[in-house]
Amino acid sequence: MTSMRSEREPSPLAAAGSATEADHEVTLEDLLARSARGDERAFAALYDRTASRVYGMVHRVVRDAAQSAEVTQDIYLEIWRTAARFDATKSAVLPYLLMVAHRRAVDRVRSAQASVVRDDKYERLHEERPFDSVAETVQSRLDGQRVRKVLDGLTEAQREAISLAYFGGYTHSEVAELLALPLGTVKTRIRDGLIRMRDALGVTA
Amino acid sequence: MSHDLNLLAGAYALDALSPEEREQFQAHLAECPECTDEVRGMQRTAAELSQITAVEPPPQLREDVLRGISQVRPLPPVVDNVIALRRAKLSRSVWQGLAAACLVLAVAAGGWGYTQHRNASRASSANPVAAAVSSLANQPNADLVVSSTALSHGSGTVIWAKQEHKVVLIGRDMPALPAGKTYQLWMLPETGKAVSAGVFQPDAAGNVAYQTDGDLSGYVKMGVSVEPAGGSAQPTPSTVQLLNI
Numbered sequence: 001m002t003s004m005r006s007e008r009e010p011s012p013l014a015a016a017g018s019a020t021e022a023d024h025e026v027t028l029e030d031l032l033a034r035s036a037r038g039d040e041r042a043f044a045a046l047y048d049r050t051a052s053r054v055y056g057m058v059h060r061v062v063r064d065a066a067q068s069a070e071v072t073q074d075i076y077l078e079i080w081r082t083a084a085r086f087d088a089t090k091s092a093v094l095p096y097l098l099m100v101a102h103r104r105a106v107d108r109v110r111s112a113q114a115s116v117v118r119d120d121k122y123e124r125l126h127e128e129r130p131f132d133s134v135a136e137t138v139q140s141r142l143d144g145q146r147v148r149k150v151l152d153g154l155t156e157a158q159r160e161a162i163s164l165a166y167f168g169g170y171t172h173s174e175v176a177e178l179l180a181l182p183l184g185t186v187k188t189r190i191r192d193g194l195i196r197m198r199d200a201l202g203v204t205a
Numbered sequence: 206m207s208h209d210l211n212l213l214a215g216a217y218a219l220d221a222l223s224p225e226e227r228e229q230f231q232a233h234l235a236e237c238p239e240c241t242d243e244v245r246g247m248q249r250t251a252a253e254l255s256q257i258t259a260v261e262p263p264p265q266l267r268e269d270v271l272r273g274i275s276q277v278r279p280l281p282p283v284v285d286n287v288i289a290l291r292r293a294k295l296s297r298s299v300w301q302g303l304a305a306a307c308l309v310l311a312v313a314a315g316g317w318g319y320t321q322h323r324n325a326s327r328a329s330s331a332n333p334v335a336a337a338v339s340s341l342a343n344q345p346n347a348d349l350v351v352s353s354t355a356l357s358h359g360s361g362t363v364i365w366a367k368q369e370h371k372v373v374l375i376g377r378d379m380p381a382l383p384a385g386k387t388y389q390l391w392m393l394p395e396t397g398k399a400v401s402a403g404v405f406q407p408d409a410a411g412n413v414a415y416q417t418d419g420d421l422s423g424y425v426k427m428g429v430s431v432e433p434a435g436g437s438a439q440p441t442p443s444t445v446q447l448l449n450i
Contacts, residue, residue: 036279044271055262057255069266073273080274081355084282091245095252102220110395143256151257165221166254172216173223184212191215191247198250 028093036083043080050094051076054101061105061169071108075101106169150200158193161186211240218247224425224450228350280355350421352449356429359411361448363427370420372402374427374448376413382406382431388413389436391428392421393447399428404436421450 028049034042054075059068079097086096151159164175176186197203210233216222217230234241348367353360359378365371374390382388390402405415421427427448430440 036282038279040271040274043274044267047267047270051262051267052259053252053255055266056258056260059260060258065263069263069269072262072266073269076270077273077277078355081277081280083279085280085355091248095248098252098255099220099248106220144259147253147256151254162219162254165216165219166251167258170221171223171226172221175221187212187216190219190221191212194215194218194247194250197253198246201250201253203246203249203253 028097029088032079032083032086032093035080036086043076043083046079046093047076050097053094054097057098057167058101058105060167061102062108067108068105071104072101075104078104102166102169109169147197147201150197153200154193154196155189158189158196161189162193162197165190211237211243214240214243214247218244218251220251277357280360350450354448356446356448361413361429361446363448363450365419365421365450367420367422370418372417372419372421372427374405374413374415374429376407376411376415376429378411379407379413380411381409385434386431387434387436389430389432389440390415390417391430391440391445392419392424393426393428394423395425399440400424401436401438402427404432424450426450 026045028046031042031046031049035046051072055068055072058072058075059065062068062071075097078100086093090096091099151162154162160179161172161175164170164178165172168175170178172186172190173183175190176183179186210230213222213226213230217227222230234244350365350367351362353362356376356379358380359376361377361379362375364373364375366373372390379388387404387406389404391399392402393399402419403415403417405413407413427450428440428445429448430437430446431444432441
């Protein structure tokens with residue numbers, strides 16, 4: 001099981017060619033392309049290399065373990081089914097996978113918990129700072145720590161807006177309401193914060 | 206580069222836009238290479254956030270996923286149709302024009318949605334749905350929202366003419382139903398009850414071309430369910446498949 005591996009992209013190893021699933025020089029893009037042709041072993045390898053990231057994020061948004069597993073399973077089935085329609089010119093696999101996953105997770109909390117959203121919002125805002133609780137779960141992870149450090153380097157205002165949007169699964173309008181800020185301010189905080197993170201992490205387009 | 210929509214790049218990358226805003230921003234992306242680059246970098250950055258929450262999933266999940274995929278055939282690639290046009294980096298107006306032209310061609314050829322499945326034996330005049338889509342597509346200002354979704358069998362494309370309050374469902378490879386059963390189309394709000402958009406049946410080849418009056422404003426998805434002939438007041442939950450809009 002290698003799912004704890006980081007999939008920082010672009011990987012310096014990403015260029016190499018064919019190999020077995022155990023060989024991490026195979027890119028996620030290769031694995032997805034092979035999955036599109038029905039290669040279940042390639043998909044298993046894709047799962048192993050991404051599942052901790054996907055499941056962890058889904059679990060953070062959805063919270064309930066059983067539902068998180070269900071949503072994660074749906075996500076991977078959708079990725080499998082639509083593998084041939086993935087457009088590598090638009091996005092790398094991992095950001096795409098996480099985007100699909102985030103959307104599914106948010107769909108789930110919205111449809112399942114619509115009636116308790118208000119209370120939940122209140123609770124999250126006043127009793128549990130999303131970032132603080134997130135931080136507790138990652139002490140031991142090098143990559144997590146690295147990203148966390150970068151998130152820490154943001155202004156508190158930027159960090160709060162980004163955490164509520166991503167880990168809380170709120171829209172930017174909801175974030176604005178939660179923080180009693182104008183929408184424009186939230187847009188700016190999210191964007192400026194992400195730019196700062198991008199530059200600090202050395203992420204390239 | 207600094208314009209209003211550009212400010213949405215961050216929220217888009219974090220998946221923090223409402224469906225309407227997302228659609229608007231995606232349309233803008235097609236016209237704005239700078240935004241496209243910026244979004245790509247931000248999506249990678251957003252993906253990094255998941256390092257923080259990474260956690261080992263339950264072992265059972267891997268088994269479930271792998272058992273699940275062994276029972277599902279991956280969809281074929283999209284070769285030549287409205288989706289391909291939409292994916293191309295064309296301006297919204299251009300792709301809309303092309304999509305409209307493509308529809309007209311498809312309609313004229315009698316083959317729905319997928320031009321590689323042309324079937325010249327049906328004339329558009331014989332098909333009221335074809336005629337309706339054709340007339341929508343011919344209006345230069347028609348504001349069409351096109352969205353395709355893979356179903357467990359086949360696929361469904363929803364075309365929504367916003368101004369005209371028309372909804373067209375183009376289905377492909379949809380299984381025939383047993384006697385006494387029908388497909389029913391639904392408009393699904395974020396919360397609350399589904400609203401029926403009528404019943405339909407695929408033709409012998411599994412193609413669907415179904416048109417109805419409807420305004421999808423305020424709805425987040427459409428759904429297809431299997432119901433007793435004549436349709437139901439609310440969808441049978443176990444049969445519902447969601448369609449993006």
